[in-house]
Amino acid sequence: EDAETLAERVAGWRSGKMRALRSDAARAAFDTIRPALFAALAQSPDPTRAFHRCEQLLARLPSALNLFKLLDARPGLLELLAKVLSLAPPLADALARRADLLDPLIDASAFDLPGAVGELAEEFATGEADDDYQRLLDRIRRKVGERRFALGVQLIEGVTDPLAVAAANSRVAEAALAVLASATIAEFEQAHGRVAGGDLIVLGLGRLGGGALTHASDLDLVFLFTGDYESESDGERPLGATLYFNRLAQRVSAALSVPTAEGALYEVDTRLRPSGEQGPLAVSLDSFERYQREQAWTWEHMALCRARPLFGPDAGRASLTRIIGEVLTAPRDPAKLRGEVLEMRAKMAEHKPGQGALDAKLRRGGLVDLEFIVHYLQLRDGCGLVPFLPEALAALAQAGLVPERLGNAHDCLTRLLVTARLLAPDCAAPPPGTRAALAAACGYADWDNLTAGFAEARAIVAASWAQVFGEELEID
Structure with missing residues (x-):
């Protein structure tokens, strides 16, 4: 103009x-x-x-x-x-x-990466003398908003590796979850008391479980509880244990997602729970174990490969970790597993194709294909069973199951995913000015080098796919 x-x-x-x-x-x-x-x-x-x-x-x-x-x-x-x-x-x-x-952002310390989850939780929980639950909800939305905004600025300034930004975003979310869950439980207990021997446990999956959130990531959560599910709480308005923990899970989910005067916080996705949207929001640890051993589909076990207990008492989290480990290392028919994994990916490609030139997640040869390779090998061989993809890839490479360069491809694809969620959220090739910033944030000299690096990473994933599954992966 x-x-x-x-x-x-x-x-x-x-x-x-x-x-x-x-x-x-x-x-x-x-x-x-x-x-x-x-x-x-x-x-x-x-x-x-x-x-x-x-x-x-x-x-x-x-x-x-x-x-x-x-x-x-x-x-x-x-x-x-x-x-x-x-x-x-x-x-x-x-x-x-x-x-x-x-x-x-006036203060230079705003460009420091956030500390450990415990440090962040302490910061988020610290309030005024007249603090109450509503003020806590508002304060966490303010503080999380400031942290996420500062991390986004670090990306567009090109001063922080997108992998470090993704890990920091995850720590911020984990700290918010810890503080909000604790406060919600305390608020809930005032009316309904406690269930003797029972505790809420929150399991993180997806990018949250893997400790690598983008600015657009949902929080994939599963709510579980311990104790006697036939017992009752001891408060003024007692509830049966199952109803108690389902209502409590609803409150925690709302604390994380419902907008207040300070705005929204996160989108929460609970569809990975046993029986999906048809199942109750919270299930007992025993029910979860039984479901995973007897009823869960292969794709649900693939999701468990990135599961990480994020909230709850140490004993309950340890029990959940043990259950997940036993489920993931159970013997499997390799041929059946391969067929189910390939069928799932084909259906996903049909119903959720890549959305644009920069879609590092859904385009063939992208992160979804890489994750399918990793989770298939984790389930088939019981190798590299850690929720963090870089660590899993390193273990699989050391075992000779994937090439080491697949780890490099993961890093390239993840950097692009994290950065594009801010600079090119529609995954289309952005205007020239944005291209330079996007390339710099991902560690490339210019746009041409970025697109070449993206193509090379996808080619590495495709070659690894052919090596692992014995069939070609067509990439455009």
């Missing part, structure tokens, strides 16, 4: 159409930063996109006065804001909901 058209649009912003600019104070603050703001937008990787997203941001904010004052006080944030607006639609959307997400 030409300068005259842009000037007319900006004049429209100030005419009262923008709620965020209706007050005299807001307009005055905007006029103060306008030259520097537009200079930063003009120098961003994609100026046109940055301008339009800036317009969308201002249109969605109820008030922009504090944002303008912050940008005036900290001009260095202008360049960062312009990058976010031009490169990362999900981060721009997050800013439109909470402009104060920029505030913590």
Whole structure:
């Protein structure tokens, strides 16, 4: 758009159409930063996109006065804001909901990776003297939002390996789960008491179980409980154990997913529980063991290869870990297993094909095919049974079951997946400015090198597929 058209649009912003600019104070603050703001937008990787997203941001904010004052006080944030607006639609959307997400970035420590889960949980749990459950829900949404936003900025700035960002996102989610589950249990016990000898256990699967979340990942969870399922709680409003733990699981799931005044937190997916959506939300540990041994499909055991107990008492988590280990190492018919795995992947490819040129997950030769190779070998040989894919791949390579370079392919594909979830969420090839940032974040000199690296990684997966399954994997 030409300068005259842009000037007319900006004049429209100030005419009262923008709620965020209706007050005299807001307009005055905007006029103060306008030259520097537009200079930063003009120098961003994609100026046109940055301008339009800036317009969308201002249109969605109820008030922009504090944002303008912050940008005036900290001009260095202008360049960062312009990058976010031009490169990362999900981060721009997050800013439109909470402009104060920029505030913590004033401090250089915002670019440090989050610490261990325990440290994060302590930080998230620390509140004021008059803290209550609702304030806790709001605080965790604020703190998690700030952490995830800062990690996203680290990606677009190209200062942190996407693999480290994925691991950090997982630690943040695990800490939020630990604090929210503990607080929800305490709140629930006030009304319903405790079930003697019974405890809630939360099992993480998928990317959460594997410790490698993207910014768009759901939390795949299964809720389990220990103790006598025929007993009753001892509170003022007692419940039978099964009903007790199912209602408690609903509360924990809601604590993780229901939006509050501070916004949403995570999408929670519980479909990997025994019997899927037809089954109860929480089942006893004994029922889980019986289901996995007697009724579970092969794909459910493949999912268990990335399962990790994330919450619950040590004894209950140890029992669950033992059950999973015994299920995964049970003898299997290799030919039957191979047939079922290949049939599942064919059906998945038919119903969920790749969505675009940068779909590192679903395109043939992508992460799903790599995971099928790993989980098939884990179940067939009982080798490399750890939920973290890099460790599993290293163990399988050491056993001579896959080439070492399959680990390199995994790293390339995962870096692209994690970065593209922010910079190219539709998986289509992005505009030129974004291409350079995407390549740099993934550790490549330029876009051509990134696409060549992606193609090479997929070729490695296809070659490994042929080696393991004895049939070709066609990649486009």
